[in-house]
Amino acid sequence: MPTLTTVRIATRRSALALAQAQTVANLITSLNPDLTCSMVELTTRGDELQDRPLASFNSEGVFVKELESALLGSRADIAVHSMKDMPLELPAGVRAGVVPVREDARDVLLSRDNKHKTIFSLPNKAVVGTSSLRRAAQVHSIKPAVEIKELRGNVDTRIAKLLDGQYDAIILALAGVKRLGNLPAELGGGSPIPMEEMVPAVGQGALFVQCRESDKDVQELLAPLNxxxxxxxxxxxxxFLE
Structure with missing residues (x-):
């Protein structure tokens, strides 16, 4: 790839998104030591509208479209997404991407001092934070008497709300917690939820790396990452979603 010296990576601005983009950058440079990577940090519609429940959005790809637009506008060479955010259909000109090694797909239950180690152990009327209808439905199937309260924001913001006492417990994707690697000691590491109790979102724990359909050099660059x-x-x- 004689013309490519720097790979521009489109990513959201959150700490988790940047950590995920850096994971991909490290994979690229480990296989191509002569290349460098730079981040193109973007704000998506889903990031801007933090005061709205995720279920209220009437379109797919609210965390994705701005990154794909950067690709199509040649402002970035690749885009790194959380797989669970991806709609089924891709826009014209964007190639179906590669999926690197997947992180743990389970959800994790977080509570102060890891007091509540399972959903079954939650007391009646406990306030559980999640922005996911999937998680809310499965929690209520196990403990109908708990209260589900909307939880938006990046991972650090959600954890801060838990530590402030706004929630008795919150549920996050375990992969995101692992990738950030900075879980406060007060949470005691959290408790992964067995898949028999809570089925994860489709694609949870996986990254999705896209490029332009016309960019054969970048396609060749990404292929070994799959x-x-x-x-x-x-x-x-x-x-199953189709």
């Missing part, structure tokens, strides 16, 4: 097992698992899960 993990066949993760890619197959994602394809099977997403088939």
């Amino acid at each position: 993990d066949p097992q993760a890619s197959l698992g994602i394809a099977i899960e997403r088939a």
